[in-house]
Amino acid sequence: MSALTIFTDNDANFAVWHSTDASEIATKLGESGVRFERWQADRELGDNPDANSVITAYQHAIDRLVAEKGYQSWDVISMRADNQQKAELRGKFLSEHTHGEDEVRFFVEGAGLFCLHLAGFVYQVLCEKNDLISVPAGTPHWFDMGSEPHFTAIRIFENPQGWIAQFTGDSIADSYPRLP
Numbered sequence: 269m270s271a272l273t274i275f276t277d278n279d280a281n282f283a284v285w286h287s288t289d290a291s292e293i294a295t296k297l298g299e300s301g302v303r304f305e306r307w308q309a310d311r312e313l314g315d316n317p318d319a320n321s322v323i324t325a326y327q328h329a330i331d332r333l334v335a336e337k338g339y340q341s342w343d344v345i346s347m348r349a350d351n352q353q354k355a356e357l358r359g360k361f362l363s364e365h366t367h368g369e370d371e372v373r374f375f376v377e378g379a380g381l382f383c384l385h386l387a388g389f390v391y392q393v394l395c396e397k398n399d400l401i402s403v404p405a406g407t408p409h410w411f412d413m414g415s416e417p418h419f420t421a422i423r424i425f426e427n428p429q430g431w432i433a434q435f436t437g438d439s440i441a442d443s444y445p446r447l448p
Contacts (some may be wrong), residue, residue, distance in 0.1 A: 270395060296435075333372070333400075346419070346421075365410065366436065367403075369425065373401055376421060
């Protein structure tokens with residue numbers, strides 16, 4: 269189940285706000301300029317869908333977002349627990365970083381944890397199937413796929429080169445809960 273848990277950025281032991289209600293999550297994140305939506309496929313995808321099937325099933329929603337925001341490209345990424353590089357790939361984004369453009373992810377299946385460092389708070393957003401999150405450019409954040417990752421996601425870009433992580437050097441991510 270999708271969830272938003274908010275902590276102060278100096279106390280990872282006590283949540284100041286929590287919800288699993290998608291509309292409450294969207295409202296709370298929207299107050300900070302973060303987009304959160306729920307999308308539905310226009311067809312059944314089955315287990316472990318290929319990239320072309322995923323894009324086709326969500327093209328209607330992608331087109332709406334592209335028309336609104338001017339994004340230029342999109343692709344599909346899948347991660348499974350049997351990936352030999354899972355620990356290396358997980359570690360790559362566990363440190364706080366920013367991007368030069370919005371980080372837009374839609375979860376087709378599985379889950380991932382986005383952690384946003386906003387105005388003295390840490391927003392932990394557990395994204396699951398049918399969740400879209402758009403983290404504005406320049407927002408300090410980190411991402412955890414868990415030790416046994418399982419997800420397929422659509423990534424939407426203005427320019428894939430703008431999505432390169434720029435690490436902040438802050439160790440804040442080490443203090444907050446991670447996925448098992």
